[in-house]
Amino acid sequence: MPESYIQNLFAERIGGSQYGKSTAIYKFEKIKRAKRAAIAAHPRGEIIDMGVGEPDEMAFPEVVERLCLEARKPENRGYADNGDAALKQAAATYLDQVFGVKAINPDTEVIHSIGSKAALSILPAALINPGDYVLMTTPGYPVFGTHAKYYGGLVHNLPLTQQNQFLPDLESIPANVLAKAKVLVLNYPNNPTGASATPEFFAKVVTFAKQNGVVVIHDAAYAALVFEGKPLSFLATPGARDVGIELHSASKTFNMTGWRCGFVAGNELLVKAYGDVKDNTDSGQFLAIQHAVAYSLQNPGITEKIAAKYSRRMDALVEVLSRAGFDARKPNGSFFLYTRSPKAAVKQDGTRVEFHTAEDVSQWLITEQLISTVPWDDAGAYLRFSVTFIAPGEQEEQRILGEIARRLKQVQFIF
Numbered sequence: 001m002p003e004s005y006i007q008n009l010f011a012e013r014i015g016g017s018q019y020g021k022s023t024a025i026y027k028f029e030k031i032k033r034a035k036r037a038a039i040a041a042h043p044r045g046e047i048i049d050m051g052v053g054e055p056d057e058m059a060f061p062e063v064v065e066r067l068c069l070e071a072r073k074p075e076n077r078g079y080a081d082n083g084d085a086a087l088k089q090a091a092a093t094y095l096d097q098v099f100g101v102k103a104i105n106p107d108t109e110v111i112h113s114i115g116s117k118a119a120l121s122i123l124p125a126a127l128i129n130p131g132d133y134v135l136m137t138t139p140g141y142p143v144f145g146t147h148a149k150y151y152g153g154l155v156h157n158l159p160l161t162q163q164n165q166f167l168p169d170l171e172s173i174p175a176n177v178l179a180k181a182k183v184l185v186l187n188y189p190n191n192p193t194g195a196s197a198t199p200e201f202f203a204k205v206v207t208f209a210k211q212n213g214v215v216v217i218h219d220a221a222y223a224a225l226v227f228e229g230k231p232l233s234f235l236a237t238p239g240a241r242d243v244g245i246e247l248h249s250a251s252k253t254f255n256m257t258g259w260r261c262g263f264v265a266g267n268e269l270l271v272k273a274y275g276d277v278k279d280n281t282d283s284g285q286f287l288a289i290q291h292a293v294a295y296s297l298q299n300p301g302i303t304e305k306i307a308a309k310y311s312r313r314m315d316a317l318v319e320v321l322s323r324a325g326f327d328a329r330k331p332n333g334s335f336f337l338y339t340r341s342p343k344a345a346v347k348q349d350g351t352r353v354e355f356h357t358a359e360d361v362s363q364w365l366i367t368e369q370l371i372s373t374v375p376w377d378d379a380g381a382y383l384r385f386s387v388t389f390i391a392p393g394e395q396e397e398q399r400i401l402g403e404i405a406r407r408l409k410q411v412q413f414i415f
C-alpha cells in the first residue's frame with residue numbers, strides 16, 4: 001500500500017501511526033495458515049476440524065420457517081431500535097422455565113442484543129472510565145476487556161486452572177486492583193475450558209460484588225447447553241439482580257450464530273444503561289429475526305436436542321483421546337473439551353518431537369495429522385477440541401471419530 005497521511009491519523013488504541021505495521025501473527029491466523037498449508041500439502045487428505053467455535057448445523061427448520069413468515073410482515077420491516085415486546089416476553093419466560101429465574105420484568109429487565117459479542121462491546125461505554133479495572137478470566141473471550149481498554153480501562157486477569165475447577169480465585173486479587181475494580185466478567189459454561197459454575201460459586205460472587213462495589217457481567221453464551229442436570233443461570237442466585245446482568249445468545253444454543261441475536265437481562269439500572277448506549281450504537285436487530293429467536297426461546301427442546309448430540313460426541317471423543325494418553329474429561333456443558341497438552345510425541349519410526357507450548361502441539365497436529373485444534377497457553381498448556389466438527393448423521397460422526405483414533409494411534413504422546 002502507498003504511504004498515506006491517513007497512516008498518521010489512527011487512534012492510539014489501535015496502534016496510532018504504527019497501525020497495521022506489526023508483523024506478529026495472531027493465534028487464529030496461525031491456525032488458518034497452518035490449515036491452508038496442510039490442505040496444499042495433502043490435497044486429497046481429509047482435514048478434521050475441531051478448532052471451530054460454532055455449531056456445525058443450521059438452525060432448526062421450524063425456526064427458519066418462522067423467520068420466513070415474520071420477514072413477510074410489513075410491520076417488521078423498519079428500525080427495531082431496542083426491540084418490541086415479543087423477544088423480551090419470551091426471554092423472561094425462558095429464564096423462568098429453563099433456569100428457574102423468577103419474575104424477570106420483560107419491560108425493564110430485558111433488552112435484545114445483536115449477539116453477545118455486540119453487547120460485550122457496548123457495555124464498557126456504560127461503565128468504564130480511564131483507570132478503572134476490569135476483572136477478566138484467562139483464558140477467555142476477550143471482547144469486554146478489549147473495549148474497556150479502548151476507554152482507558154485496565155484489565156486484571158484471573159487465571160482459570162484445573163486445580164480450581166477453572167473457577168477464578170477471587171481472593172487472589174491484589175488490594176490496589178480491587179480498590180479500582182468496577183466489573184467482573186464471567187462466562188459459564190466456559191469457553192475454552194468447558195467448565196461449569198456452581199450455585200455456591202455464584203453465591204460467593206454476589207457477596208464479593210456487594211462487598212467490593214463491583215458489577216458482575218455473566219456471559220451465558222453456552223448456558224443451556226448442558227449434558228446433565230438443569231442449566232445454571234447467575235440470575236438464579238439470591239441477590240444476583242442487585243449486582244449484575246446476564247448475556248444470553250441464540251448463537252450456540254439454537255444453532256443461530258449468523259443470525260446475530262441474543263438478550264441482556266438482570267439488574268434494571270444496568271439494562272437501562274446498556275439500552276441507552278445501544279440506542280446510540282445500532283438500530284436493533286431485524287424484528288423478523290428477533291421474533292424467530294423468541295420462537296426458539298419458547299422451544300427450549302431444540303437446545304436439549306443439540307446438547308444431546310454434543311454429549312454423544314463428547315463421550316466418544318473422551319474415549320478416543322484417553323486411549324491416546326490424554327487426560328480427557330467430559331465437561332458438563334458447552335461444546336469444548338479442554339485438555340492438558342502433551343510435552344512430546346514419538347512417531348512409529350522412533351523420531352521424537354518436543355513441544356514447548358500448546359501452540360507447538362496444535363501446529364504439529366494440523367501439519368502432521370490434519371487435525372485442527374485451538375491451543376491455549378494462558379494458564380498452562382492446553383488444547384481445545386470442539387465437537388462441532390462437520391458430520392451429518394451418527395454414522396458419519398462415528399467414522400470421523402474412528403479416523404481421529406486411527407491417526408492418533410500412529411504416535412505416542414508424552415505428557
Ligand SMILES: Cc1ncc(COP(=O)(O)O)c(C=O)c1O
Pocket residue numbers: 053114115116117118141187191219221248249250251257261262
Ligand atoms: C464466551 C463467548 N461469549 C460470546 C460469544 C459471542 O456470541 P454471539 O454469537 O452471541 O456474539 C462467544 C462466541 O464464540 C463466546 O464463546
